[in-house]
Amino acid sequence: MAVEPEAEQPPPPPAHRWGIGAFLLVEAALLLSAVFISAILQPSDSGQPAGVTTILVGSILPVFIATGVALLITRIRGNGPKIDLRWSYSRADFKIGLKFGLIGLVLTTIAAMAWTRIVGEQNATSAFSALVDGHSLPISAAIVMFLYAWLIGPMCEEIIFRGLLWGALERLQWGRWAVFALSTAVFAVSHLEPLRTSLLIVIGIPIGLARLYSGRLGASVVAHQVNNFLPALTVLLISLGVMAP
Template sequence: MSPPPPREPETMASEPLGEQPPVREPTHKWGIGAFLLVEGVLLLSAAFIGALLQPSTSDQRISVVTIVVGSILPVLIATGVALLITRLRGNGPRIDLRWSYSRQDFKVGLKFGLIGLVATTLAAMVWTKIVGKDNATSAFSALVDSRSLPVAAAVVMFLYAWLIGPVCEEIIFRGLLWGALERLQWGRWAVFGLSTAVFAVSHLEPLRTSLLIVIGIPIGLARLFTGRLGASVVAHQVNNFLPALTVLLISLGVMAP
């Protein structure tokens, strides 16, 4: 009588050949404190640079430097700190902030950006009727309102408002803040709602907070539905194009403020 065949190990029966356990992305060690630090850096650097560049005369050249550098540099510094935090306390921006820029991100971002552009335009029209034209002007538009800028400065402001600024703001709000709230194990809709509200309030324009919430909703939805930052960046850039173009034309004196 031949001996019975050897039994296979139980592990081979429980784990079919070729199947691998799901790979979990590594978690980061930074949280809400990182976002608060970045916001503090933004406010302090804006105050410091504003005081440093405060013109002592009515020289137009000094005024231009104050507008361009004072508006852009604090946001770039704060964004740099946010990216550095993901390197020192996490796994880098690609993993921690869900950074990507694929064709799908572009398509979804474009769709939500166009929806947001229409919604923002309609909301701005209603808001202007309620509070008046003077009170409806954004802080960014007020920087170049009723003054002409050199062509180079006007183009820099346009490119910043349209392309660069949205990248920076998305890294801070839909990247760093979003990731910090997820680390607290908040639900995805709660993260979306709070990050949208904080985005609006952080602009420090109390009269325009409700309008900024309308602006932030489609941008946040692009982040929510894709789970990636690239889509919200595109949506933000699409939404900012017409306002940035308007500021460019006003600053060059082509359009009346």
């Protein structure tokens, strides 16, 4: 019986040509676009407070711009986000992400309660949640904010931190646990909320573990989205006036 020749395996894709500089460029794009958009949307009357919708646009649009820059870098200097960022969204990714997300939800709820006792409720509020304090939003704006905080924002942040930064550190031949630790710390610090940095580290740990154990970005995206669901729902109910702040 003739033996069928083995099919030739396609060669592995070339290593990407982006590193820490790409991550720093994305962070610069985030900060500069935030400053630029804030300046454009600032009310002409300096004594007049900015509208909530204006604040939302100023908060969300820079993240979209930074994420777009990150994805563009993988196209220009690499093999695209699917290969370079290890992007996938399979059933296995969902199961791993759901498991770590639920674990993280329990841990971060406990950590948030303890943190609130330490620093006080006013200081424990996130910058995004503070946008709805004392405001009743239109339903459309409240839904946009909910979807961003629950689904879209976590995806963008994972592309930047557990995608681009993670890949940049791997390119430096860092060990997987060192990559996990540094990306988690940078994720927390990059939110620019000094009082909540330690809490954000706790939030980032299960999300980073989903990326570490799966080896793929999709699992950490799901974990982040699961972790953000209850806080996003709370902000939605407060913004609609259903729940007291």
